[in-house]
Amino acid sequence: MAALNVVPFVSVDNMMRLVHAAGIETMLVRLAAAIAEDFSRWEAFHKTPRVAAHSAEGVIELMPTSDGTTYGFKYVNGHPKNAAGGRQTVTAFGVLADVGSGYPVLVTEMTLLTALRTAATSALAARHLARPGSRTMALVGNGAQAEFQALAFRALMGIDTLRLHDIDPAATEKCRRNLARFGFHLTACASTAEAVRGADIVTTVTADKRNAVILGDNLVGEGVHVNAVGGDCPGKTELAPEILHRAGIFVEYEPQTRIEGEIQQLAPDHPVTELWRVLSGEMPGRRDVREVTVFDSVGFAIEDFSALRTVRDLLAERPFYDDLDLLADPDDPRDLFGMLMRAGPPRLAA
């Protein structure tokens, strides 16, 4: 049995080792399976809105949830100007804890893990919302999330053809270079219009921090599935509202998406379907091959919970973690002070 003071900690370095040891596509598949399982038992979770501290520079959020047995939370920031200073726009770490004792059981980096779980969620949704037999995806926005989306859609959907576009050609080149070794048919496209040509699925994952029209109404043809990942906070959207008006819209957690998602452009009573109802079989996903579907993804605490428990399970197979001396553990729980004193310098007899 592990010492009570010690909590496993997964550093960025160990997370990378863990992903490579498991295999990145296997990891994405496992994450998607955990998310599907947790979404299917949606009502077991205690759901709270994010707890956000906003400032002029960005936002710091805590995203807690619990299934009654295990508790998890993620700390995540969003600071658009960070990139200019060589920092990540979004960084994250998370904690899993035992509800019965309140003791943390895992502390882990979550910048990489969030990128993986976001992509796994997108591909999981697309399995239920994209046309069967989809092979080609347009990837509009070729930043930090792009390659994760590509691999998740390959692992879960069989996507083998990618049409890349970014307003910055250097981003597209980076994405193309990173994905070259994975055997996709890759086309760098000069415009969004070119990228969406012939695509079964259109993934928008830009970093534009305004209500922008990344995807115009005329670019979305019959039967296309739009995986809208980049619009994820108030005032930041990517889709022309006309697309939403003619699409079947699927969201993670409606109260949160009304504020943060593409649907902030719609009337508050515009019908949407929560993805968990599709995953649990309660509601249909795509209705026919001509329907336009939109997954309006903003990221939800249960996805982080699923990711945290997946990492915990993986660590049982591959111990890529350090022991963190995080919890005071006096021999007698009432004698915290005695523990402190015994750690101090010896005292002379009086």
Next chain:
Amino acid sequence: MAALNVVPFVSVDNMMRLVHAAGIETMLVRLAAAIAEDFSRWEAFHKTPRVAAHSAEGVIELMPTSDGTTYGFKYVNGHPKNAAGGRQTVTAFGVLADVGSGYPVLVTEMTLLTALRTAATSALAARHLARPGSRTMALVGNGAQAEFQALAFRALMGIDTLRLHDIDPAATEKCRRNLARFGFHLTACASTAEAVRGADIVTTVTADKRNAVILGDNLVGEGVHVNAVGGDCPGKTELAPEILHRAGIFVEYEPQTRIEGEIQQLAPDHPVTELWRVLSGEMPGRRDVREVTVFDSVGFAIEDFSALRTVRDLLAERPFYDDLDLLADPDDPRDLFGMLMRAGPPRLAA
């Protein structure tokens, strides 16, 4: 300049080293000074209620706050049954972050730190609420918090005489033994009535998880200051309501204390004074030598913030921390995937 991926981490071991290096009483004085400073600029803080996940076994809480420049939060659990299994009833850890970048700047154990800051807050309040010249304190409840209270009251108030009582004589004996080296006049008392005899200050810090009357009305004479620390959640109180009806009542943050504190026994409009108004000079503390005063302490996020920033400042003088590889830091912020791939096994040329 430190690497961007690294966050200083203070383990339990390093926290103990830090406390001993600074000196425990000096540490308590520094904490009280930071709390006084932060309470005096109360309106600069963004205050939110705790975010609590309740279960049959206990509660897990996140306590965030921010002054617009620095953000802090504490994770803390409360699980009364833990002690029976050799675990702490309350454990905690905390994080300080830079509001401008959203990057964490400190991760630290907070079980010990919370014990210290709770005691520092009590003694700070008593400086404004207890009779000048107070020397004798009754300490009712001799568990994990007791010795910290004793040392804080000595360091900040000059208390040199302690009258100890606990329903479990072994707890009193532990407390007496731990405090023996500090030069107090110590008396172990067989009852609360005996303990409060002649006391200028009565500190109640029991672990009883019910609405209990630890301190009956007849035990609190004129001019006494009651430092009520143990009643700190709904359904857990220590004082006979009659004491509250004839006392000047001081609280940390009224909306929270109405739910968690002794005053849950009173009408919701019963007048109380927030401590920060006393510390900032806006409101009087004790009015005369005959007044009974009560500090109804439940613990508040700003105290944790003050404690976190005190630790951060101490680390600049004494580097008792480890580097935690917590934040993904790719050379190009948009190339998170490339960072992951470069950490992987080398690939054969195609």
